[in-house]
Amino acid sequence: MWGAVVGFFRSQRWWILRLVALPFQLLTFAVVVFFLVRLIPGDPVLTVTGNQATDEVYARVQEQMGLSGTIWDQLVAYVSSLARLDLGVSLLTQRALADEFSARLPATLELAALGLVVAVVLVLIASYFTVFRPVRVLAPMVKAYSRAAGAIPDFAVGVLAIFLFYATLQWAPAPLGRLDPFISSPPQVTGFPLLDVVLSGDAEATGSMLAHLALPIAVLVIAHSAVLLRILVAQLDAELVRPATLFRVSTGASPGAVVASVYRRALPPVVTMVGTTFGYLVGGAVIVESLFSFGGMGQYLTEALAGADLTAMQGFLVVIAAVSLVVFLLVDIINMLLDPRRRPGTTEVS
Incomplete structure (x- = not known):
């Protein structure tokens, strides 16, 4: 035993x-x-x-x-x-921080997670059409955008997006919350607003929330996906000329198998950066929530800072650290699944 x-x-x-x-x-x-x-x-x-x-x-x-x-x-x-999982009591609201965060933090994490998912999907698509199927106009634009990594702050992108798509073109709804004013919020089931509205089965509310989320998610993606794209394109370019890739091509492997192999070996550094990017996205989501009047942790932290609520700020840092550590754990596991040589006890790491 x-x-x-x-x-x-x-x-x-x-x-x-x-x-x-x-x-x-x-x-x-x-x-x-x-x-x-x-x-x-x-x-x-x-x-x-x-x-x-x-x-x-x-x-x-x-x-x-x-x-x-x-x-x-x-x-x-x-x-x-x-x-005891007791974070203390907010000095401003006199409510337990665990209750405050459970009511507000899921919305912020949902926004950050949506931004991350959209960013990863777009980065994978853009990298494919840049490295494997380069489009004459698209490829140079993608590489130019990837070189702008870290140079585009969330706040600036958000203000510009609101001015352009709401105030000027009026393509986006007013930045005054997650739903139109005449639509009532769905009953809270999970605490994640989009998931709750989908579970409610209210098509009108779901459409309204998706419309209100489109611009904030676009802001997060534009501000944070450049670094992922730069790393992935560089890794794919390097893996294309590695002996492992050339051997697969010489043995007559199908193009799909070659592409999958190249991506598998190129992804570990990108997956690591995805974990770090999620932390940036949480911070960006706090800013974006304030810009679009989403409530969530953005409004709460603004009030806590103005009121010198150190208990709330201390509790928030600990909770975000816990979330980040879980994300980094998942990143490690995914990386070691992609490349078993990265697991403890191995002596060679590619």
Whole structure:
């Protein structure tokens, strides 16, 4: 029995070890966030209460912010609360942060995930018609766009898109939420707005939400897909002249098999970058939500920053870190499925 368990662990350790390390990585980040928040200059309690606050009010807010007692008492209380999945209470709304985030964060993650899916699909299509079936006009444009990686900020693209497609051409609906004003929101089932409206079976609401999402998703894709496209095109160009590709061609493999083989070997660096891009997209989604009045975490964080709600900001950083670590875990697993030589215990990595 024990030998079977050891054998299973040895064969599957390439993903088990990543899974076991996840809570320790999150704990490390949470401790870093804890000390970073306390390095903010000034007295955060007075920022919230004002200089005229009574000792009783000051002590209550100080306890709510987790700033009472010694620094080590605060750290122990903070880690203990996280172990119970207790992120604290928002100073602005006096609601548990877990409730605040469960009501707002899914919408932000859904927008970021939609942007990522659309970006990946378009990058795969554009790379194919740039490397394998180059179109005379398209290929130079795609390569020029890929060189603009990181030079196009979300905010600038969003403002330009609203001005052009809403204010000037009036092709897009007003940037005033996810639904037209006369359409009621569907009942919340999953917390993800688009998924909930699809599950509701309301065709009118679904069409309205898709119309309102089209421009924000386009903004995220334009701002963040260039780097993915640049890496993928470069990897495909390199893999085309590798001995493995030339050998497949010489053996008479079908064009589809050759293309699939080249993509499989070119994708690992791109998959790694997709994980990083998702983090950028979450930040971009927060900005885009504010521009298009989507509510979500964009509006909440704007209010938290204005009100110096350090508890909310600290909780948000920890939750986003947890989401990012899960994404990076999936990235590692996908990469090791694409190329088993990347798994622990192998000595050669292509």
